[in-house]
Amino acid sequence: DGGITQSPKYLFRKEGQNVTLSCEQNLNHDAMYWYRQDPGQGLRLIYYSQIVNDFQKGDIAEGYSVSREKKESFPLTVTSAQKNPTAFYLCASSPGARGVYEQYFGPGTRLTVT
Amino acid sequence: AQSVAQPEDQVNVAEGNPLTVKCTYSVSGNPYLFWYVQYPNRGLQFLLKYITGDNLVKGSYGFEAEFNKSQTSFHLKKPSALVSDSALYFCAVRDADSGAGSYQLTFGKGTKLSVIP
Numbered sequence: 001d002g003g004i005t006q007s008p009k010y011l012f013r014k015e016g017q018n019v020t021l022s023c024e025q026n027l028n029h030d031a032m033y034w035y036r037q038d039p040g041q042g043l044r045l046i047y048y049s050q051i052v053n054d055f056q057k058g059d060i061a062e063g064y065s066v067s068r069e070k071k072e073s074f075p076l077t078v079t080s081a082q083k084n085p086t087a088f089y090l091c092a093s094s095p096g097a098r099g100v101y102e103q104y105f106g107p108g109t110r111l112t113v114t
Numbered sequence: 115a116q117s118v119a120q121p122e123d124q125v126n127v128a129e130g131n132p133l134t135v136k137c138t139y140s141v142s143g144n145p146y147l148f149w150y151v152q153y154p155n156r157g158l159q160f161l162l163k164y165i166t167g168d169n170l171v172k173g174s175y176g177f178e179a180e181f182n183k184s185q186t187s188f189h190l191k192k193p194s195a196l197v198s199d200s201a202l203y204f205c206a207v208r209d210a211d212s213g214a215g216s217y218q219l220t221f222g223k224g225t226k227l228s229v230i231p
Contacts, residue, residue, distance in 0.1 A: 004157075006157075040123070040223060040224075041223060042204065042221040042222055042223040042224055043158075043204070043221040044221075045218060045219075048217065048218075050217070056217075058218070088155075090157055090158065092157075092158075097217045098217055100146055100163070100165045102148055102160045102163055103158075103160070103219060104160070105150075105157035105158040105159070106157050107156055107157045108155070108156065108157050110155070
């Protein structure tokens, strides 16, 4: 069964703690993405990766970090430097980062920081 | 820079009636355009895309969209709405000709569609 998995579905953390969100895909896609979704604001790109061991900042990378050590995995760390981390986080992948490809999305992780 | 506007936060339509969800875009080059749907607390599902060719694009679940270059629009349509179509719809654009923009997909803020029984 192919697709993108994100875990956990819900995550609760105390302010000041770093937290890592998992994203795994078995679609053999080269490109992977992290988005943040807030009510009424659509999706905003945090980071993307075109290939293993390479990634670029998106529009709102401050306070976040990523790694891409394996093709199938693209974890996102929300650091204590992120001023407003409570949001719905979506991971996506596509066969390539450029051109005509649509993106395939995971089910999302809802992070609440108090 | 590329951008997308979805001018309606919410669209209400009666079951069985045709529906339209509006989208306009701005890119410096040629656009690649996409529509996605999101059900509550779920990820986005791809509906359809325009890359080139025929201006009328057909997609999943009976949806279609019409690309209009002169009006820079890509409105989503369905001839007969179902209650199960109620969801959040996102339009997205990528600039086919721009170096940096060709990597990044820019999303609109979404339109909530409610189909009333």
